[in-house]
Amino acid sequence: MNSLIRTAALAMGTFAAAVFASAAAHAEMGQPSPWQINLQAAATPVMEKIHGFNSLLLWIITLIVLFVLVLLVVVVVRFNERSNPVPSKTSHNTMIEVAWTVLPVMILVLIAIPSFRLLHLELNIPKPDLTVKVTGHQWYWSYEYPDNGGFGFDSYMVPEKDLKAGQPRLLAVDNEVVVPVNKNIRIQVTAADVIHSFAMPSFGVKIDALPGRLNESWFKVEREGVYYGQCSELCGRDHAFMPIAVRAVSEKDFEAWLAQAKAKFASAADAAGKLAEAAPAR
CATH class of the missing domain: 1.10.287.90 (Helix Hairpins)
Structure with a gap:
């Protein structure tokens, strides 16, 4: 005994x-x-x-x-x-x-x-304060803010040789998703090619991104900071190289970023459109 x-x-x-x-x-x-x-x-x-x-x-x-x-x-x-x-x-x-x-x-x-x-x-998604549309591609993510003029941007992993101090390897991206803290953020998730999976461990979010289907989830970040996730679906050759980075900031900082992002990404979209128009037809 x-x-x-x-x-x-x-x-x-x-x-x-x-x-x-x-x-x-x-x-x-x-x-x-x-x-x-x-x-x-x-x-x-x-x-x-x-x-x-x-x-x-x-x-x-x-x-x-x-x-x-x-x-x-x-x-x-x-x-x-x-x-x-x-x-x-x-x-x-x-x-x-x-x-x-x-x-x-x-x-x-x-x-x-x-x-x-x-x-x-x-x-049970509560009434959202902000909506972010997420689209998975091989092998990167793109994001849109339909509640704020509908601007969008692509987000690629930062190569190891270009990492700055404090940026984690295989997780840092060139364009982070920015959201305000203590707000209900609705995400609408889809894919442009194959099945991806939008996963953010610290948020308790993991949802499939399916071509031709719009899935929804939500989160409310309670602390400012940068949070990382990855595609959790075996979506092809570079599956391990399409990370997710979400920066949670105060509402004041979010409004400031929003103004800058609208100008930055709208200008980039206009330039890409003009380049496409100028390209010779094949």
Whole structure:
């Protein structure tokens, strides 16, 4: 019995150490951290709920594993040939059969209730303060702001040789998506060629971008900063080189960026249109 207690204590100690280590691994928000073993730190209410649901499942799984471990040890110790030379002839036990049917059902119901609440939170998009249309291409993203004049821009990964101080490799982009903090941001996601997947771990957002279909999701960033994601669908040769970068700023800074972006990207679109008109027909 003492050995059982020591085994259970060791398992719980290992579990607690893993939890504390994962919390310490969140040195940076919005991108992976060295030795990270848990989800990225939450930057939105949805991701906070995902963290809570993940922790609930981790406790449930740990308790189930410890319970099964104790049962196995009891069986090995009490019912081996030396300790129990005359085995029992019992073939059925109604109480045990009812228990191992009812308990799993109760556990699944316990898991289902917060799971459905989380799904409702993710899928029930609140009234948006801003809409951003996202289009996946091979192998880059393009973004449009239909609520603010409909301007748009393409976003490509910054090559490693061009990275500036503080820009993460394989995640930094030339044109970041800029959104205000504490606002409901609706994203409309589609694709121009093949299936992509728009995934932002710190936001709790992962939604497929399908050609000919417009999917929707949402997020509300609660802290200023730069957050990174990637395409999570195997979409072709350069699948690993189409990152996502979202910069969350104050409302004042967002308005300033908006004015600059309208002028910058409208001028770029006009120049591209004139170049296309001037090109000789084939």
